[in-house]
Amino acid sequence: MAGRLIYLIGPSGSGKDSLLDAAREALAARDCRIVRRVITRSAEAKGEAAQAVSVEGFEALQAQGAFALSWSANGLHYGIPKEIDQWLADGHDVLVNGSRGHLPQARLRYPSLWVVLLTVDQGVLRERLLSRARESAEDIETRLARNAQFADDLQVSDPSLIVLDNSGALEQTVARLLQRLERAPACA
Ligand SMILES: Nc1ncnc2c1ncn2[C@@H]1O[C@H](COP(=O)(O)OP(=O)(O)OP(=O)(O)O)[C@@H](O)[C@H]1O
Numbered sequence: 117m118a119g120r121l122i123y124l125i126g127p128s129g130s131g132k133d134s135l136l137d138a139a140r141e142a143l144a145a146r147d148c149r150i151v152r153r154v155i156t157r158s159a160e161a162k163g164e165a166a167q168a169v170s171v172e173g174f175e176a177l178q179a180q181g182a183f184a185l186s187w188s189a190n191g192l193h194y195g196i197p198k199e200i201d202q203w204l205a206d207g208h209d210v211l212v213n214g215s216r217g218h219l220p221q222a223r224l225r226y227p228s229l230w231v232v233l234l235t236v237d238q239g240v241l242r243e244r245l246l247s248r249a250r251e252s253a254e255d256i257e258t259r260l261a262r263n264a265q266f267a268d269d270l271q272v273s274d275p276s277l278i279v280l281d282n283s284g285a286l287e288q289t290v291a292r293l294l295q296r297l298e299r300a301p302a303c304a
């Protein structure tokens with residue numbers, strides 16, 4: 117049976133990378149693989165251990181068909197390596213750090229996609245982005261403003277969404293993620 121593709125989304129700073137890092141071992145024990153993204157972010161930038169490439173390098177990979185999913189946001193390009201299709205076909209669950217903006221396209225390509233939406237109080241979000249200090253204050257404001265675009269589109273009441281609030285302790289969010297993935301029936 118094919119594995120599940122789990123697509124983790126949420127505002128910049130909501131804790132997607134932190135959640136993936138904290139849940140990494142437990143997910144691996146459940147045969148769920150976390151994809152390493154390809155991003156046109158400088159290798160020195162703090163945060164996620166992604167593969168950093170130049171814009172030219174990214175475009176070359178895209179032209180070669182190296183990505184299962186790819187999108188642009190926040191002035192960066194993001195790619196999900198095509199190897200996930202083999203992992204899924206082999207029956208492994210796969211967890212992707214996704215994009216809210218790319219969700220419609222991701223659903224078209226993977227109709228049985230599982231969507232996990234990470235939320236956080238807006239005030240907490242601003243504080244976390246500022247203390248992470250990966251972006252400039254101006255870029256942080258741009259990222260916060262981007263959230264408004266998705267407020268109406270993402271229906272938190274949609275029962276097909278797994279909504280996790282990460283305003284509190286990360287350990288609680290990890291526990292809830294594992295619980296929700298455990299309870300949920302396997303995808304066809
Ligand atoms: N539950 C939590 N409690 C306290 N701090 C947290 C929690 N979750 C994440 N953080 C902190 O918030 C900041 C943002 O988290 P993280 O980088 O994981 O977010 P992200 O959603 O991956 O953001 P981006 O999409 O911009 O990469 C980090 O400094 C992280 O340490």
Ligand SMILES: O=P(O)(O)OC[C@H]1O[C@H](OP(=O)(O)O)[C@H](O)[C@@H]1O
Nearest residue numbers: 126128189190194214215216217218
């Ligand atoms: O705003 P939306 O479309 O949800 O996401 C856009 C992209 O921005 C974030 O990446 P990062 O903050 O650069 O690591 C997300 O992980 C996503 O890939």
